[in-house]
Amino acid sequence: MNAPLIELEHVGVAFSAQRRVGSGKFWALEDVSMSLRQGERLGVIGRNGAGKSTLLRVLAGILRPDRGQIRRGRVSCQLLSLALGFTPYLSGRDNAILSGLMIGLRQRDIVARLPAIKEFSELGDFFEQPIASYSSGMVMRLGFSVAIQAEPDVLLIDEVLAVGDAEFQEKSGAALRERMRQGHTVVLVSHDETQVSALCDRLLWIEHGRSVREGPRDEVFAAYHEELVHPDGAT
Amino acid sequence: MPQHLLELILFSTYAELRAERSRSYLGLIWWVAEPAMMMAAFWLVFDVILKTSGPGYLPFLLVGLTVWQWMKSCITHGGYAIWTNLGLIRQARLPVLVFPFVQMLADTIKFLFIFALLLVILWGIGYPPNLSYLALPVVFSVTLLFAAGVGFLVAAIVPLIPDLRFVIEQVLTVVMFLSGVVFALDSVPSPLREVIALNPVATLLDATRGILMHAQWPDWPALLKVCIISAIVFAIGIGVVRQLAPRYPKLAV
Numbered sequence: 001m002n003a004p005l006i007e008l009e010h011v012g013v014a015f016s017a018q019r020r021v022g023s024g025k026f027w028a029l030e031d032v033s034m035s036l037r038q039g040e041r042l043g044v045i046g047r048n049g050a051g052k053s054t055l056l057r058v059l060a061g062i063l064r065p066d067r068g069q070i071r072r073g074r075v076s077c078q079l080l081s082l083a084l085g086f087t088p089y090l091s092g093r094d095n096a097i098l099s100g101l102m103i104g105l106r107q108r109d110i111v112a113r114l115p116a117i118k119e120f121s122e123l124g125d126f127f128e129q130p131i132a133s134y135s136s137g138m139v140m141r142l143g144f145s146v147a148i149q150a151e152p153d154v155l156l157i158d159e160v161l162a163v164g165d166a167e168f169q170e171k172s173g174a175a176l177r178e179r180m181r182q183g184h185t186v187v188l189v190s191h192d193e194t195q196v197s198a199l200c201d202r203l204l205w206i207e208h209g210r211s212v213r214e215g216p217r218d219e220v221f222a223a224y225h226e227e228l229v230h231p232d233g234a235t
Numbered sequence: 236m237p238q239h240l241l242e243l244i245l246f247s248t249y250a251e252l253r254a255e256r257s258r259s260y261l262g263l264i265w266w267v268a269e270p271a272m273m274m275a276a277f278w279l280v281f282d283v284i285l286k287t288s289g290p291g292y293l294p295f296l297l298v299g300l301t302v303w304q305w306m307k308s309c310i311t312h313g314g315y316a317i318w319t320n321l322g323l324i325r326q327a328r329l330p331v332l333v334f335p336f337v338q339m340l341a342d343t344i345k346f347l348f349i350f351a352l353l354l355v356i357l358w359g360i361g362y363p364p365n366l367s368y369l370a371l372p373v374v375f376s377v378t379l380l381f382a383a384g385v386g387f388l389v390a391a392i393v394p395l396i397p398d399l400r401f402v403i404e405q406v407l408t409v410v411m412f413l414s415g416v417v418f419a420l421d422s423v424p425s426p427l428r429e430v431i432a433l434n435p436v437a438t439l440l441d442a443t444r445g446i447l448m449h450a451q452w453p454d455w456p457a458l459l460k461v462c463i464i465s466a467i468v469f470a471i472g473i474g475v476v477r478q479l480a481p482r483y484p485k486l487a488v
Contacts, residue, residue: 015485057484061328064481081326089254098250101243102327130257 004035005075005154005185006059011068012209013054028054030209031068036154041186043200043217045193045224051209052189056156059187078103078152082163083143088132092123095131096146103150113149120175121145122168137164144172154185197221240333247337252344266345267352274300277417287418291448294357298444299416301353302378305346306436307407309382312338314389317476317483318397324483331480332473335390339383357447365450374442374453381435381465387472391479394486415440435461 011032014025029051036042036059044052057063058070060079085102086095096117100110118127121141123134131139140163163172180186180199190196196203203220205212212227213220256262277296281287313335317324320334358364393399411417414436420428431437438454438461445451 013485057325062325062484079326084327085323087250087254089257090250094250094253098246101239101246102323102329104239106239107242107246 007071009069011065032211043196046206075153077154092127306382308342313386384468391475
């Protein structure tokens with residue numbers, strides 16, 4: 001087995017409860033351990049507020065752990081973010097370039113992909129118009145078309161598998177599944193269990209900021225369902 | 236600096252200027268019209284109504300306000316940049332210094348436009364170009380270094396204590412009056428005048444006015460002193476931003 005790309009050991013992340021002098025902390029992540037290897041497609045499951053999104057932001061390098069260890073090889077991790085840095089008064093084209101730069105692409109690479117972005121987003125002549133004149137669906141289409149261009153070593157996805165109307169949802173979902181099948185390393189957070197089981201081969205289950213179990217998909221799912229049925233769990 | 240970051244900074248600056256242009260009907264005209272209206276207001280009050288100042292007041296005021304507005308926008312726009320971009324900082328892994336830097340670069344480009352116009356006006360009213368113009372790049376570099384240093388320092392703290400914004404505007408107004416932007420410090424009584432003269436902004440304005448209005452080379456030792464102060468402020472500003480950077484993604488937007 002190859003060496004892990006990222007390894008977390010007893011990682012915790014604390015936030016200030018509110019913007020008040022002397023307010024307390026709360027630990028969004030208490031104690032999470034996991035490892036991610038090249039080519040793995042890891043699904044993160046758990047109830048609302050379990051800390052799934054916080055974990056993704058730690059993996060992305062946005063949040064620094066307040067305790068515990070994170071070991072990261074020389075890999076780029078990118079959170080798939082729609083409409084990152086979009087500015088209302090700029091044209092679709094300029095926003096695509098700006099957003100592309102923010103997700104770590106070089107300017108010449110984005111410019112080369114502009115025709116593909118325009119094509120995929122189905123914006124037509126609106127591509128040259130300020131996005132302030134777009135409908136929210138159009139903004140999301142452009143956002144997705146740019147975001148899918150990111151080429152990190154590890155792609156982190158937080159519940160944004162499909163956007164827009166039914167037709168575009170189909171298309172964007174397909175594009176993303178295609179990306180995942182190309183052998184990229186992916187971490188996926190989703191509430192949609194069918195999606196997770198279709199796309200991931202390993203699962204990490206976290207609850208109240210703690211990692212409960214990590215392992216092959218079916219094994220973790222079985223344990224997770226057991227817990228959902230018998231919340232007090234005879235574990 | 237990685238080339239990718241440089242591209243991000245340059246394109247963001249372009250985007251910032253471009254967006255600003257599209258936000259209003261008159262667009263670019265406001266770059267010049269806004270400071271011009273402000274100068275007209277001060278000129279009306281201090282020259283026409285109060286008659287506080289003798290000949291040469293108009294160029295004195297024009298130069299003072301042009302440079303001061305540049306410094307002020309670097310401090311406020313740059314100073315609020317991390318705070319206004321917290322939403323982005325929560326989602327993307329970007330060096331936070333990029334945000335104030337972009338604002339300051341955009342403001343500096345605007346300043347250069349306004350300054351070019353100012354030169355034309357000065358030549359028109361009898362202050363021709365002279366050899367001491369050669370010192371302008373030095374004076375402006377120190378000015379930017381000082382403004383950027385203060386701007387980074389403000390940028391570092393405002394996200395943690397957004398309430399500071401209400402104080403900063405007022406402090407800057409006081410500093411403007413105490414730096415000889417709108418009236419000459421000669422009219423201030425003696426002990427106080429020496430204290431005010433320690434203010435780096437006053438030294439920088441003196442140097443700029445000397446060059447543009449009196450063909451005078453800057454007071455190099457004084458400028459060196461300001462340069463050292465600016466470098467220290469700048470280093471502290473960058474240092475504090477870097478120190479606090481891990482906390483920004485955790486702040487509520």
